[in-house]
Amino acid sequence: MFKLNNKIGIVTGGGSGIGKAIAGLFARQGARVFIFDIDAQGAAQAVAEIQVAGGQADAVILNISNQAEVKAAVAQVKATAGSIDILVNNAGVAHVGTADTTSEQDFDRVYSINVKGVYNCLHEVLPVMKTQQHGVILNMCSIAAWVGITDRFAYSMSKGAVLGMTLSTARDYLAHNIRCNCISPARVHTPFVDGFIAKNYPGREAEMFDKLSKSQPIGRMGTTDEVAHLALYLCSQEAGFITGCDYPIDGGFINLNN
Known part of the structure; x- marks a missing residue:
């Protein structure tokens, strides 16, 4: 179960943290993983660890907030691997601040990575998946999209947008056999x-x-491995009947914090 043999996957922010755990697990399950990351050293280390373990991985260094760079990176994956079966929009940044203490510069930075970065990857990968008439997209959301978190104004805004993009994408591409879900971790x-x-x-x-x-x-x-295992399920054929859903993985944070 949960094998990804011969699948081609992109994991943004795959050079560290949750993204690195997802990329490593997907590779162990048989996928060829392309790690999209702005951190060349982290991406190279993640690729090396996957390859040492016998998996297939490549690093693609880019800034996901730049659509031209994303376009070139996606074209590189398509030319190299021939298809794109899975997209995991994981890359993101956090920010501490309320509406009146968050500077315009910080707001724009969070938006450009957490929102526009997801849009850029969707914009470039979805045409490939439409041509193939199949694909799976998983977006990294957050409990901050569902509950009020103190001093997380810009971050919560960005993750609310990710949830909305997930639902819209799931609806718009049903006829193309493309599924789209998201995960909402707590800490x-x-x-x-x-x-x-x-x-x-x-x-x-x-x-x-x-x-x-x-x-x-x-x-x-939570642990990065726990999130990675949920990501694996949602991107596998075993989850073929699931689309347009958000999955909290939060140690009870949303429903039990009272």
């Missing part, structure tokens, strides 16, 4: 989280890690 422990805590709460790292862990009713953060 997942990644190197990004450690860096985020160190940057925003210097000197209080242990305290904040414990506090953020316990904000999930289950009492801990």
Whole structure:
């Protein structure tokens, strides 16, 4: 079950964190994975780890907020591999701030990556999938699209947009045998989280890690592997009857935090 033999997949932000876990798992399940990332070193490391384990992976370095770069990258994948079966829109950035403390520059940055970046990849990959008459798209949403999170104005805005794009894409491409879903994680422990805590709460790292862990009713953060396994299911043939859905993976955060 859940094999991806001979599938061609793109994972944005696949050089670290959740994206790296998804790329690695997909490769172990038989897919050839193209890691789209702005971090050349991280992407190269992720590719090397996949290849050492016997998998197939390639790194494509680009800025997903630039449509011309995304267009060229998608054309490169199509020319190299011949098809694109799976797109995982995982790349994103976080931001701390309320509506009146978020600068225009920071708002635009979050929008350009978290919203426009997803749009750019959809815009370029969907024509390929339409021609093939099949494909699976998975977008990385967040519990911030569903509940109010303190000091996450711009981030919550961006993830609400991802949810909307997921539903629209799922509806618009039903006739082309293209499925589109999203995942909404709560806090997942990644190197990004450690860096985020160190940057925003210097000197209080242990305290904040414990506090953020316990904000999930289950009492801990999620792991990247847990998110990757859900992503694998939704991108596999076993999930062929699922489209237009969001899947919280949140340790009970949405429904049990009362």
